[in-house]
Amino acid sequence: MMTQIRKILLLSANPRGSSWLRLDEEVREIKEGLKRSKHRDQYSIVTAEAVRYRDIHRAILEHEPHIIHFSGHGSGKNGLVFEDELGKIKLVDAEALAEVFQLFADQVQCVILNACYSQYQALEIARHIDYVVGMSQEIGDKAAIEFAVGFYDALGANRGYEFAYQLGCRLVRMAGIAENLTPQLMTKITSSNSLYIERPPIEEKCYKEIVKPWALIRIKSPQKMGKTLLLEKLLN
Secondary structure, three states, X not given: OOOOOEEEEEEEOOOEOOOOOXXXXXXXXXXXXXXXXXXXXXXXXXEEOOOEHHHHHHHXXXXXXXXXXXXXXXXXXHOEEEEOOOOEEEEEOHHHHHHHHHOOOOOOOEXXXXXXXXXXXXXXXXOOOOEEEEEOOOOOHXXXXXXXXXXXXXXXXOOOHHHHHHHHHHHHHXXXXXXXXXXXXXXXXXXXXXXXOOOOOHHHHHHHHHOOOOEEEEEEOOOOOOOEEXXXXXXX
């Protein structure tokens, strides 16, 4: 019985007006890692560079991937950064991106968004795809590459997506980079039950302050409501 070959689609975008990223290096490391792996015959890799928003569905239709890996920029709630027809920045918001992935949910098993502040998009996509990785905050080039190396080295050893995610995070830490908690794994089950997105590093700072005596927390509502609430926590 032949083992099904898992196809990996590597998408990348670094449009004009955005900071330069080592995307070629990331792609090279992923390919080299899988080439050296014991189960290299179980994977095939295709790439699409300078990706425009219309290239996303075209590439998925053409290559029918099981794993989709995006390398590039993210802009939080504003969306992921792709290119327009002139090579300039084109933002695609989380809901729009998730609706496209929903159409391929019977085929795509895992999505990696190796871009800053991509947790928002990952959370929406995870409503339809079993495994999705997004970044909770800014991630540097080196950390992004280290995570990708660990993730695909694990897949090449025939390990599952959760193990691959864990190895990717640990490799970032072994490299001496304090960004090992930035990648966040989301599953379809946890996403459907999640109503809250963590926002580091502000939450960590709040947790440290709230345990101090006479801690004062100022919570400001959205500007449309025009209200500010002050909570004072007195600890002996």
